[in-house]
Amino acid sequence: MRKQYFYNVWKMVIFTFKKDKFKIVAWVLALILFDMYALPYLDEMYPTQEARDSFLTVLQNPAMIAMFGTGYGLDNYTYGAFYAHMMYVWLGLFNGIMAIMIVSKHLRAEEEEGRYEMIRSLPVGRNASLLASMIVMIITFTLFAGIKIISYQIVSVDSITLIGTINFSIGLALIGLFFSMLTAVIAQLFQSNRNVMGVSFAALIGFYLLFSIGILSSDIILWLSPFQWMIHSQAFVNNSYWSLSFLGIGSIGLVFVALILSSKRDLDAGIISQKSKPHTPKNYIKRPFGFFVLLSKSLLIWWGVSLLVLGATYGSIFGDIESFVSGNDMLNALLPDDTNYPTAVLFMNLIVTVMAIVSTVPAMLILNKISTEEQKGRMELIKSHAVSKKEVMISYLSLSSITAILMLFLSSLGLYMASSAVMENPIRLTIIIKAHFIYLPSILFFLGLSLMVSGCLPKKIWMTWLYLAFAFFVTYMGQIIGLDELIRKLSPFGFVPSIPIDPVNWGIQSLILLLAIVFGFIGFRGYQNRDAL
Amino acid sequence: MSIIEMKKVTKKFGDVVAMNAVDLSVEKGTVHGFIGPNGAGKTTTIRVLLGILKADEGSSHVLGKESWIEAVDIHKSIAYVPGDVALWPNLTGGEVVDFFAHLKGGIDNDKKTALYKAFDLDPSKKCRTYSKGNKQKVALVAALASDADIYIFDEPTSGLDPLMESVFQEHVKALKENNKTILLSSHILSEVEKLCDVISIIREGEIVETGTLDDLRYLTGIQINLETKKAIPDLKSQKGVTDYNGSDTHYSFLLDPNYYSQLIKHIAKYDVVKLESTPPKLEDLFMRHYE
Numbered sequence: 001m002r003k004q005y006f007y008n009v010w011k012m013v014i015f016t017f018k019k020d021k022f023k024i025v026a027w028v029l030a031l032i033l034f035d036m037y038a039l040p041y042l043d044e045m046y047p048t049q050e051a052r053d054s055f056l057t058v059l060q061n062p063a064m065i066a067m068f069g070t071g072y073g074l075d076n077y078t079y080g081a082f083y084a085h086m087m088y089v090w091l092g093l094f095n096g097i098m099a100i101m102i103v104s105k106h107l108r109a110e111e112e113e114g115r116y117e118m119i120r121s122l123p124v125g126r127n128a129s130l131l132a133s134m135i136v137m138i139i140t141f142t143l144f145a146g147i148k149i150i151s152y153q154i155v156s157v158d159s160i161t162l163i164g165t166i167n168f169s170i171g172l173a174l175i176g177l178f179f180s181m182l183t184a185v186i187a188q189l190f191q192s193n194r195n196v197m198g199v200s201f202a203a204l205i206g207f208y209l210l211f212s213i214g215i216l217s218s219d220i221i222l223w224l225s226p227f228q229w230m231i232h233s234q235a236f237v238n239n240s241y242w243s244l245s246f247l248g249i250g251s252i253g254l255v256f257v258a259l260i261l262s263s264k265r266d267l268d269a270g271i272i273s274q275k276s277k278p279h280t281p282k283n284y285i286k287r288p289f290g291f292f293v294l295l296s297k298s299l300l301i302w303w304g305v306s307l308l309v310l311g312a313t314y315g316s317i318f319g320d321i322e323s324f325v326s327g328n329d330m331l332n333a334l335l336p337d338d339t340n341y342p343t344a345v346l347f348m349n350l351i352v353t354v355m356a357i358v359s360t361v362p363a364m365l366i367l368n369k370i371s372t373e374e375q376k377g378r379m380e381l382i383k384s385h386a387v388s389k390k391e392v393m394i395s396y397l398s399l400s401s402i403t404a405i406l407m408l409f410l411s412s413l414g415l416y417m418a419s420s421a422v423m424e425n426p427i428r429l430t431i432i433i434k435a436h437f438i439y440l441p442s443i444l445f446f447l448g449l450s451l452m453v454s455g456c457l458p459k460k461i462w463m464t465w466l467y468l469a470f471a472f473f474v475t476y477m478g479q480i481i482g483l484d485e486l487i488r489k490l491s492p493f494g495f496v497p498s499i500p501i502d503p504v505n506w507g508i509q510s511l512i513l514l515l516a517i518v519f520g521f522i523g524f525r526g527y528q529n530r531d532a533l
Numbered sequence: 534m535s536i537i538e539m540k541k542v543t544k545k546f547g548d549v550v551a552m553n554a555v556d557l558s559v560e561k562g563t564v565h566g567f568i569g570p571n572g573a574g575k576t577t578t579i580r581v582l583l584g585i586l587k588a589d590e591g592s593s594h595v596l597g598k599e600s601w602i603e604a605v606d607i608h609k610s611i612a613y614v615p616g617d618v619a620l621w622p623n624l625t626g627g628e629v630v631d632f633f634a635h636l637k638g639g640i641d642n643d644k645k646t647a648l649y650k651a652f653d654l655d656p657s658k659k660c661r662t663y664s665k666g667n668k669q670k671v672a673l674v675a676a677l678a679s680d681a682d683i684y685i686f687d688e689p690t691s692g693l694d695p696l697m698e699s700v701f702q703e704h705v706k707a708l709k710e711n712n713k714t715i716l717l718s719s720h721i722l723s724e725v726e727k728l729c730d731v732i733s734i735i736r737e738g739e740i741v742e743t744g745t746l747d748d749l750r751y752l753t754g755i756q757i758n759l760e761t762k763k764a765i766p767d768l769k770s771q772k773g774v775t776d777y778n779g780s781d782t783h784y785s786f787l788l789d790p791n792y793y794s795q796l797i798k799h800i801a802k803y804d805v806v807k808l809e810s811t812p813p814k815l816e817d818l819f820m821r822h823y824e
Contacts, residue, residue, distance in 0.1 A: 007605040008636055015632055019621050114619030118672070120585045121613035122636045123605050267585040273547060 005263055007125035012132035013139075016106060020136070023105075027098045028144050035091060036151050042086060043079055043157050052082045059085065061320055066212040073237035078159040080236025084168065088231045093208060095144075095176035099137065100200040103180045106133035107187035108196040111268060120267055130184060130262045134255055137180040145173040164236035167244075171230045174247035178226050179204060181254035188261035191270040226250065288387055289395040296366050300403060303362035307355065307407050311414025314351045318344050319422030341501055344419075348427060349435060349498040351415065356439035357472045357493065359407035360446050364464060367400035367450045371458035374533045389528050397451060397520065404443045408436040435499035441513040442492035446471075448516035448523070455526030458533060467491070534597055536561045536683060536714050537582060542591035544577055551577040553738040554591065559716055559731070564709050566729030567718040568819060574738040575718040576616060579687055583613060595683065609637065612676035616687040616718075618668040620660035626671045627656030633675040645678040651700050665692035677704050684708060685716045690724065702728060726815045734822060741822050746815065753813045753821060754787035762804035771796060782806075 017024070046052045056077055059068060071085035107130060110116045119129060148169040152160055183200045190196050207225045214222025222228050229250075232243035261271055285291050293300075321344050325332060335346045370393065373379045383392065412433045420426035450464045457463075471491030474483055488494035492512045497504050535558035544552040552574050559565040569575050580586040582593050584604030593600040595607045620629055634640030649656055654670045663671065669692045676684060684705075690698045705728050708715055719725050725732060726746065733743040742749060754775060761782050768784060769777045773792025778785045788796060788810075800808075 002602075004603070004605045011636055018628075019624055022623075114615070114617055115621060117580075117585070117615055118619070118633070119636075120604075121583050121608060121611070121615070122633055123608040123638075124636055125605055126585075266587055267580065269586075 005125040005127040005259075006131055007123060007128060009125065009128040009131050009135070012119075012124065012128050013135050016132050016136045017139075020102065020106075023102065024136075024140055027102065028140065028147065031091070031094055031098065031144070032147055032151050034094075035087070035148065036155055038087060039083065039152065039155050039157055039160065042083060046079075046082065049077070052077050052079070056082075062216055066216055069211070069215055069231055072231075072234040078236065079157060080159040080161065080164050083160065084164075084231070084235045084237070088168065088171070088235060089208070089211065089227050091172055092175040092227055092230050093204065095141075095172050096179040096204045097201075099176045099179035100183050100197060100204065102140075103133055103137060103183040104187060104193055104196045104200060106136070107184060108190070109193040112191070112193050117267060127259050127262050130258060134181065134184060134258075137177060141173040141176045141180075144176070145169040148172070160236065163239050167233050167239040167241070168235035170241075171233045171235060171244055171247075174244055174251070175226060175230045177251045178247045178254070181251045181258065184258040185254050185261065188258055188265060189271045191268065191273075195270075287395070288382060288391055289399065291382075292366075292369070292395050292399050295369070296399065296403075299362060299365060300406075303403075303407060304410050307359060307411045308414040310358070311355060311411040311416075312418040313414075314355075315415040315418025315420075316422060318347070318419040318427075321347055342425075344423065344427060345431075345501070346498075348415070348419075348432065349501070352411075352432075352435045352439070353475055353493065353496075355411040355415070356408065356436060356443065356496075357468070357475070359404055359411060359439075360443045360468060362407060363400040363404040363443060363447060364450050364468065366403055367396055367447050368454065368461050368464065370396050370451070370527070371454040371461045371533075374458065380532065383532065390524075393451065393455075393524060393527055397447065400447055401444065404440065404447070405437075408440065408443075409433070412436045431500060438499055438504065438509070439493070439496055441509045441516065442496055445492045445512050445516040445519070448519035451523030452519040452526065453523070455523030455528075455530065458530075534594070535559055536596060537565075537716065538592075538594045539578070539582060540592050542578075542581055542588045542593055544581055544586060544589055550738050552581065552588075555735070555738070555740055557582075557733060557740060557743075559714060561714050562709070562712045563730045564705065564715045564717060564728050566725035566732040567716060567735065568720060568722065568725055568732060568815075569735035570720060570823070573735045575735055576687055577738075578735070579613075579685055579716070579718060583608070583611070583685070610682040611685060612679045612681035612683070613685045614669070614672045614676045614687065614689050616689075616691065618665075618672045620663070620668055620671060622661035623659065625657055625659055626654060626663065626667070629660065629671055630656065630675045630678070634679060637679050640678050641680065645674065648674040648678050651704075652697060666694065666697070669693060670697070673701065677708075681713070683714045683716070685718075687718045688720065689717070690719070690721060698724070722815045722819055732815070734819060736822050742818070749815075749818050750812050751790055753818050754789050755793075756811045756813060757784075757786055757788050758807070758809040758811075759784045759786075759800065759805070760807040761800065762806060765800060765803045768800070771799060 046055055056071075056074065058064060059071065068085055069089055071081065073081035110119075110129070116129065120126065146169075149162070149165050152165040152169075153162065179200070182203060183196070186200050186203070187196045190199065207227060210221055210225035211227040214220075214225060214228065226247055229243045229246040233240055265271060282290075282294070285294055325335065325343050325347060335343070335350065370379075379392070383389065412429070412435075416427075416429045416432045419432075420429075446464070446468060449467070450461070453461055453464050471493050474488050474491060475493040485494075492515075495505075495508050495512065537557065537559035539555055539557040541554045541556060542552055543550070543554055555574070555578060557567075557578065567575055567578070577586065581588050582595055582600050584593075584595075584600035584602075584607060587601050596610060598607050600607065620626070624632075630645065631640070634645075648654075652670045652674060654667060654674060656671075656674075660668065660671070669689065673689060676686075686705075690701055693701065702724065705715060705717070709728075715728075717725065717729060729746070731743070731745055732749060734741050742752070744752075754773075761784075764782055765784070768774065768779060768786075771792070772795065773789035774786050774796070775789070776787040
């Protein structure tokens with residue numbers, strides 16, 4: 001490869017750091033701090049050898065093995081061995097996500113949005129930007145490993161040795177690098193950043209699934225997954241390095257592939273060319289509602305599939321829910337001390353809380369388009385036609401309400417299908433559906449509130465997300481850390497009864513619905529009376 | 534050798550032929566206008582000669598260097614302003630200009646400051662706050678402040694107001710006086726007419742006409758409006774006369790410049806009252822290829 005292809009690479013490295021400094025610092029800090037919090041936290045939850053050994057029996061059921069692996073050093077299950085067992089793969093996944101998010105942005109997003117053309121018309125080699133991004137990732141993950149090693153020494157937990165920490169940190173840095181380089185290759189293949197991110201995340205999930213399936217079935221499949229290469233370093237147990245070298249060699253190989261592909265291709269082109277489909281007019285786009293459906297199509301599909309899968313994932317652990325819950329202090333604390341109902345039913349209500357709040361997200365994403373689309377200047381195009389503000393609002397409001405109902409239903413379905421397959425006495429579908437839909441007034445409350453913000457304070461739409469995050473925190477986490485009941489009542493989810501345990505107070509639910517309508521009405525008036533942004 | 538030399542360059546995107554055997558040569562010290570409607574292949578041609586697209590067939594050289602292989606060396610002496618300027622939203626305009634200058638190995642700071650002032654651009658603002666015109670100004674300042682041999686502008690004034698357009702034109706004239714080479718792609722014909730020495734017209738990936746404005750005018754013919762006292766019976770059948778439109782003693786037609794004197798001699802005996810001859814506008818030349 002010609003030297004000219006790499007001209008000005010170091011200037012590009014500095015430039016990349018300059019424009020990404022906040023993002024990189026935020027990612028590294030978030031990952032380190034999360035781990036610094038988790039390390040002593042798990043130690044407090046399972047402080048003794050007995051506690052860890054008893055939890056190990058839970059970890060040995062197939063569902064848990066598929067999630068966490070078999071673990072190493074089980075006969076002398078130190079806290080280090082336990083921590084690596086619980087966290088290594090998952091922390092690795094997070095590093096993979098970070099790598100994909102940053103690298104795809106460096107490469108294909110820059111190119112797709114036209115900024116790379118400016119760079120390429122200057123004296124910059126055609127591989128310089130790619131190599132610069134890789135160098136940035138190498139420096140970032142090296143710093144990450146360094147800070148992690150120091151942070152573990154600060155937190156200082158027994159049997160988390162320096163040697164183990166070094167092995168653990170290098171493993172995590174290497175898996176991050178591996179996915180950086182993989183994303184760099186994928187970025188050469190596709191023209192749009194959406195495809196690059198989609199395929200990269202599919203690869204990440206695919207490799208994780210290879211790990212999950214492989215560990216239960218065959219070593220050959222297992223060893224195809226880079227996650228196995230990482231965790232086989234047996235951090236805090238044997239601290240070996242040979243399997244980590246696979247990650248290093250794989251990363252170097254991927255860099256070469258990416259550089260070769262990049263040196264051969266045109267600007268704005270992908271190695272895999274995308275055929276454009278001929279345009280066919282669609283009948284349902286006659287009014288704004290249909291157009292908004294079209295705009296939200298992929299969002300609806302992805303969230304729908306995700307909720308179905310999430311429901312099914314939770315449902316699949318209902319088979320041995322008793323042992324799962326009894327081995328987990330955190331879950332025990334979350335469940336009410338009600339012995340009249342089977343644990344499965346108690347657990348289901350906990351799951352449904354999460355699912356209902358997650359279902360609120362796509363509904364709010366759609367409704368908040370009233371102001372986000374406006375801020376991006378696209379709403380003007382629609383409103384300049386014979387479309388009233390009223391129609392815009394009604395279309396979005398109805399679409400988002402339908403979305404909420406659809407999501408709750410898909411979640412119920414996923415939960416029911418998986419749980420009924422693994423349980424001896426399955427929970428009835430009607431109960432699962434009822435437990436979900438009792439959240440509908442609360443979700444509508446959030447939609448009404450969002451409409452009010454869109455109508456009256458469109459630039460403050462982030463506040464609705466903050467409130468939803470708050471609601472999630474107090475409803476779900478509040479029980480773990482023992483928040484006051486009154487604080488939970490600051491969100492409508494705090495008034496939702498567990499089905500079929502608690503009686504439904506229809507008066508309160510109606511009141512929540514009424515508030516939703518009042519908010520919605522204020523939003524309606526506000527939107528009609530305010531200026532366009 | 535010309536400073537920019539493209540020979541029989543063909544570039545396809547899938548089944549679409551974006552450039553079909555394009556020949557283009559730009560001489561040192563000239564302002565070369567490159568005109569054609571959207572999608573005709575102007576930008577593709579520029580990208581091939583910048584070496585960021587690879588020609589499927591033919592050869593492209595800039596300053597005697599092969600475009601694709603020696604792109605970096607070529608870029609050291611080129612300043613380029615793309616048609617659609619995209620910038621980094623979290624950097625300021627000034628940071629972008631400085632970074633570009635840094636990549637090129639330096640910038641004349643006085644020139645830069647003068648350009649900010651001339652284009653009325655605030656370099657301390659983040660790029661996300663810039664309008665289309667302001668983004669274009671950032672790219673223009675970066676290009677004009679750099680000391681290049683060749684300046685390539687791809688529809689540089691599409692987002693500028695008329696005032697800024699004329700500022701831009703002043704700068705192009707100044708570059709020309711300094712014997713710089715300029716390739717100006719545009720579909721604003723008045724601008725090309727004002728600035729360019731040589732013009733190439735591209736249509737559906739093919740160069741259909743190239744030459745000086747005078748050469749091109751020669752091809753089209755001169756618009757003649759004529760009034761005589763006596764009727765001219767055989768004017769329509771005279772050599773070089775086309776697009777004839779006449780009634781009694783009023784005539785208008787296009788005349789091939791080669792037959793100018795011949796015609797003058799012929800009409801002299803019919804008592805000419807009025808004779809107007811106007812050279813065709815670039816617009817007419819251009820439209821000729823699209824009718």
